[in-house]
Amino acid sequence: MAGSPHRRPIGLVVISTGFILLWLLVAAVPFLWTLWGSFKVQADFFSKADWRHAIYGVRTLAETGSRFTGGGYEGAWIEQSFWRNALNTGIVVFFTVIISLTVGTLGGYALARSGYRYAFWILMAALVFRAMPHITLVSGYLLPFFEWNLWGHLGTTIIVLVAINQPFTLWMLHSFFLNIPKDMDESAMVDGCT
Missing domain, CATH: 1.20.59 (Chorismate Mutase Domain, subunit A)
Incomplete structure (x- = not known):
C-alpha cells in the first residue's frame, strides 16, 4: 500500500519532536529543582559555597543523617498549620x-x-x-x-x-x-x- 500523501517528512517530525521535548525540559526544570530542594535543609539549597550541595545534600546528611528530609513539609503543614x-x-x-x-x-x-x-x-x-x-x-x-x-x-x-x-x-x-x-x-x- 502506498504511503499517505499527507505524511510529514521524517526530518521535520524529528526536529519538531526534539524541540518540544527540549521545551518541556526547560519548562519542567524549575519545578523539579524546587521539588528536589524541598527535601533538603536550607543550608544545602541556598549554599553559596558550592551549588552541588543542593544536589548531594551534604549539610542535610550532617544535620539529619539522611540525604533527604521532610522537615520542610513538617514545618509548613504541622507547625505553621x-x-x-x-x-x-x-x-x-x-x-x-x-x-x-x-x-x-x-x-x-x-x-x-x-x-x-x-x-x-x-x-x-x-x-x-x-x-x-x-x-x-x-x-x-x-x-x-x-x-x-x-x-x-x-x-x-x-x-x-x-x-x-x-x-x-x-x-x-x-x-x-x-x-x-x-x-x-x-x-x-x-x-x-x-
Whole structure:
C-alpha cells in the first residue's frame, strides 16, 4: 500500500519532536529543582559555597543523617498549620464551583432558549462585568463587609468569588446550550422531562 500523501517528512517530525521535548525540559526544570530542594535543609539549597550541595545534600546528611528530609513539609503543614489553609481553600473552591455552576446552568439555559431581546442585554451586562478588573468589583464589597463584620470569613470569600466568576460561567453555559438542538428539548418533553 502506498504511503499517505499527507505524511510529514521524517526530518521535520524529528526536529519538531526534539524541540518540544527540549521545551518541556526547560519548562519542567524549575519545578523539579524546587521539588528536589524541598527535601533538603536550607543550608544545602541556598549554599553559596558550592551549588552541588543542593544536589548531594551534604549539610542535610550532617544535620539529619539522611540525604533527604521532610522537615520542610513538617514545618509548613504541622507547625505553621498550612493544612488549615489548604482545607479552607478546598471548602471555598467546592462551594464556589457548586453555586456558580448551579446559577450559571439555570441562567445560561434560560438565556439560550429565550426569544426575547433582554437576553442579549443581560449577556452584554455580564460581559461588561467580566471585562472589569476584579479589584474594582471587590472594592465595592469592602466597606459593607467591614461594617457588618463579615470580612475574613469563608462565606464572604465564596460570595465574592461567585460574583466575580458568574459572568464567565453564564457566557460559557449560554454558548453550550445554544449548541444543543431545540429538537432535543422537545423530544425530552415528549418523554416526560419537565
